[in-house]
Amino acid sequence: MVRRHLLLALGALVVVVLVLETTSQFRNAQFAAMAYYAIAAAGLTILTGLNGQLSLGHGALMAVGAYSTALMLQSREGTLPLLVILALATVITVVVGALVGVAAARLHGPYLAGATLALAVAIPGIPLYFSEWLGGEQGLNVRMPEIPVWLADAAYFVTGQELTQIRYLAYLGWLGVIVVFVLLANLSRSRVGRNWQAVRDDEVAAELAGINLGRARVQAFVVSAGCAGLAGGLLALSARLAAPSGFTLTLSLLLLSAVVLGGLGSLVGALVGAALLTFLPQVVTGAGTDLGLTDVQAAQLAPLIYGLVTVLVVLLAPAGLAGGLRKLIHWRRSS
Amino acid sequence: MKRWYTGTALLLAMAVTATACGAGGRPEGEEKGSTVGITDTTIKIGAHFPLTGVAAPGYSEIPSGHQAYYDYVNANGGVNGRKIEFVVKDDGYNPTNTSQVTNELVLNDEIFAMVGGLGTPTHSAVVDYLNDAKVPDLFVSSGSLQWGDWPKEKPFTFGWQPDYEIEGKIIGDWVAKNMPDAKVGLFLQDDDFGRDGEKGARRYLDSQIVAVAKYTPGNTDVAPQIAQLQAAGVDLVLGFNVPSYTALSQLVSLKIGFKPKWFYSNVGSDPALVGSLLARFSEGAVTDSASLLNGVMSTEYLPGMDAPDDPWMKLWQKVWDEHGADGELTNYRVYGMSQAYTFVQALQAAGQDPTREGIVEAIEKSGASFEGPGIAPFRYTGDSHLGISGMSVVEIQNGIGEDLTPVLVTDLGDTPIKEDDSAAGDAPPSNGIPDVKPAE
Numbered sequence: 067m068v069r070r071h072l073l074l075a076l077g078a079l080v081v082v083v084l085v086l087e088t089t090s091q092f093r094n095a096q097f098a099a100m101a102y103y104a105i106a107a108a109g110l111t112i113l114t115g116l117n118g119q120l121s122l123g124h125g126a127l128m129a130v131g132a133y134s135t136a137l138m139l140q141s142r143e144g145t146l147p148l149l150v151i152l153a154l155a156t157v158i159t160v161v162v163g164a165l166v167g168v169a170a171a172r173l174h175g176p177y178l179a180g181a182t183l184a185l186a187v188a189i190p191g192i193p194l195y196f197s198e199w200l201g202g203e204q205g206l207n208v209r210m211p212e213i214p215v216w217l218a219d220a221a222y223f224v225t226g227q228e229l230t231q232i233r234y235l236a237y238l239g240w241l242g243v244i245v246v247f248v249l250l251a252n253l254s255r256s257r258v259g260r261n262w263q264a265v266r267d268d269e270v271a272a273e274l275a276g277i278n279l280g281r282a283r284v285q286a287f288v289v290s291a292g293c294a295g296l297a298g299g300l301l302a303l304s305a306r307l308a309a310p311s312g313f314t315l316t317l318s319l320l321l322l323s324a325v326v327l328g329g330l331g332s333l334v335g336a337l338v339g340a341a342l343l344t345f346l347p348q349v350v351t352g353a354g355t356d357l358g359l360t361d362v363q364a365a366q367l368a369p370l371i372y373g374l375v376t377v378l379v380v381l382l383a384p385a386g387l388a389g390g391l392r393k394l395i396h397w398r399r400s401s
Numbered sequence: 402m403k404r405w406y407t408g409t410a411l412l413l414a415m416a417v418t419a420t421a422c423g424a425g426g427r428p429e430g431e432e433k434g435s436t437v438g439i440t441d442t443t444i445k446i447g448a449h450f451p452l453t454g455v456a457a458p459g460y461s462e463i464p465s466g467h468q469a470y471y472d473y474v475n476a477n478g479g480v481n482g483r484k485i486e487f488v489v490k491d492d493g494y495n496p497t498n499t500s501q502v503t504n505e506l507v508l509n510d511e512i513f514a515m516v517g518g519l520g521t522p523t524h525s526a527v528v529d530y531l532n533d534a535k536v537p538d539l540f541v542s543s544g545s546l547q548w549g550d551w552p553k554e555k556p557f558t559f560g561w562q563p564d565y566e567i568e569g570k571i572i573g574d575w576v577a578k579n580m581p582d583a584k585v586g587l588f589l590q591d592d593d594f595g596r597d598g599e600k601g602a603r604r605y606l607d608s609q610i611v612a613v614a615k616y617t618p619g620n621t622d623v624a625p626q627i628a629q630l631q632a633a634g635v636d637l638v639l640g641f642n643v644p645s646y647t648a649l650s651q652l653v654s655l656k657i658g659f660k661p662k663w664f665y666s667n668v669g670s671d672p673a674l675v676g677s678l679l680a681r682f683s684e685g686a687v688t689d690s691a692s693l694l695n696g697v698m699s700t701e702y703l704p705g706m707d708a709p710d711d712p713w714m715k716l717w718q719k720v721w722d723e724h725g726a727d728g729e730l731t732n733y734r735v736y737g738m739s740q741a742y743t744f745v746q747a748l749q750a751a752g753q754d755p756t757r758e759g760i761v762e763a764i765e766k767s768g769a770s771f772e773g774p775g776i777a778p779f780r781y782t783g784d785s786h787l788g789i790s791g792m793s794v795v796e797i798q799n800g801i802g803e804d805l806t807p808v809l810v811t812d813l814g815d816t817p818i819k820e821d822d823s824a825a826g827d828a829p830p831s832n833g834i835p836d837v838k839p840a841e
Binding site for chain 1: 452453457461464489490491494495496497500501504505508509521522525526527529530533591592593617618619726
């Protein structure tokens with residue numbers, strides 16, 4: 067299993083390089099956005115789909131990662147290497163996630179949703195309170211550090227085009243996606259993952275089988291928080307900003323809807339959901355303008371279509387887009 | 402096991418092929434000014450505005466003003482034979498979205514310049530990016546100082562409206578001279594807007610200010626702030642806030658019986674918008690909003706809907722009637738058209754073959770002499786990218802701003818405030834299209 071995941075990852079890496087090198091800068095930027103949505107959605111789909119915990123606070127955990135990254139990039143004289151910063155942002159979010167997870171492990175169902183909802187509402191308030199330090203409503207500007215010279219040269223040598231900041235960021239994001247997906251895929255097929263599923267399916271049976279319920283829940287929450295932290299760090303780099311208005315409750319709900327649209331518990335589903343979040347608004351708005359709608363009407367079209375897609379998916383493919391696709395393939399094979 | 406080898410071999414082969422397409426070294430070469438977004442017959446510009454969400458009322462009308470004026474110019478032959486295309490993207494006043502739509506404008510639509518991008522928190526998310534990418538970032542729709550006080554750092558960015566610091570100075574000076582006994586309370590938006598305004602006002606009013614209340618945009622409960630001002634015995638409130646908070650502060654004050662004199666900065670004082678917001682927020686309880694705002698003081702730097710006989714307003718009305726979208730002309734559309742007018746001037750100043758670097762240089766050289774609807778001149782030079790340099794103090798009566806002062810002109814820091822009506826008499830050319838000579 068592990069070997070298969072690694073092989074898939076290697077294949078994915080080649081595909082990522084080919085896609086990023088052959089698409090425009092703008093598409094690269096969109097892929098960078100898709101990468102952070104995918105990482106956050108993957109964490110959430112593991113938590114909700116595999117372990118059965120509903121979190122409405124993942125947007126807030128992303129804020130923790132984003133602000134950590136932003137703070138570490140504030141110094142004008144040189145900062146830590148970018149990968150180290152992202153790793154640290156992930157660790158910081160893991161710590162916050164562990165604190166929340168310990169509290170959350172005692173709750174379930176709507177109570178857990180309520181507690182994480184409070185998180186989503188409260189965390190964007192922190193930068194407003196410490197506005198001297200965290201930039202208040204305007205947030206902290208994030209400037210991407212320069213691409214290391216050896217990397218830029220190496221990239222040029224291999225691909226024949228300059229490695230732009232945006233493409234660099236897209237590579238970074240997709241490297242993150244591949245690493246996170248391999249780890250999560252292995253984890254969910256390991257003993258730990260099976261424990262999580264057991265807890266989800268029947269608490270009493272799981273406890274009788276010797277599984278520590280609280281520990282399994284905290285584990286799942288911590289892993290999921292780590293993903294959110296990394297995603298938040300990438301978001302801050304990509305948006306060049308960490309500001310409270312970027313991490314409202316809407317973000318948490320969007321992530322959840324992406325996970326449901328893609329297919330709860332499925333990593334491929336997380337990827338599909340992230341693609342929808344990234345590409346749908348821009349494509350729909352563009353189509354609206356082409357159809358001769360005014361700018362305002364076209365802008366209002368995107369949320370409408372997103373809502374309609376959600377309704378259709380829930381009606382026609384209750385297992386999400388990835389689940390529906392799998393079912394279709396099975397059905398064609400068997401017939 | 403066998404399949405595993407095949408797979409690996411296939412991947413390696415793909416990777417090697419992909420690598421073989423590479424270059425191995427960099428070609429040499431220098432390029433001159435960038436002409437991205439310009440063809441022989443068109444020039445494409447764009448901006449981000451809140452078309453949906455909380456900030457959309459009012460602000461979403463600005464781009465329609467831009468569009469109407471560009472349509473008017475295009476119908477009259479364009480600028481040097483080029484028609485202006487204006488692309489608008491919705492950011493919902495969310496900086497994360499601003500970043501994404503700016504990517505789209507710069508990389509996908511390949512705009513020549515950003516013109517009129519709106520909002521302090523939103524635009525500050527993209528200002529570094531635009532400058533790094535060397536995209537002219539003209540006439541930001543916000544009065545934050547950061548667009549123009551330090552052009553070395555942001556050489557491609559230009560402000561347009563009077564910045565909040567000089568507005569604070571002009572308001573502070575007027576209050577200190579005309580209401581020396583007032584106990585002043587500040588009602589501030591907690592960002593650059595409130596900060597810069599407070600800085601300017603304190604220069605003249607420091608000893609008179611008895612209370613400072615700040616609100617966070619998005620939090621619609623301002624009762625604690627208003628109660629704080631009331632408890633401090635304030636009898637004159639200076640508000641550096643957006644229109645919805647003008648309406649909210651008025652409603653809360655009605656509720657708790659707080660009756661000070663009000664002085665709102667230009668941004669928050671549009672009587673038409675505040676009136677409609679008052680009616681909406683009070684769910685119909687406030688119907689006579691025009692009289693509620695009677696006696697409220699504010700500032701003006703453009704002729705607006707309350708002066709239909711102004712030659713500029715006659716031009717805007719004509720443009721709107723001929724090329725406008727649905728709806729009536731509003732102050733926000735006038736604002737958009739006025740910005741569009743300045744952009745056309747800048748484009749003319751950049752000459753027959755404009756480049757991104759060229760238009761920046763042209764504004765620095767001749768921007769201070771652009772004659773437009775603004776009642777005070779622009780401050781554009783190599784050392785300052787700040788916009789209109791002054792405004793006049795007005796008192797609102799039945800939705801009309803009546804001048805209390807002539808035009809007051811100043812600049813940042815301790816630059817004195819002086820009366821200067823020189824730019825107020827500018828009238829538009831008869832065909833409504835500026836005629837600026839290329840900057841030498």
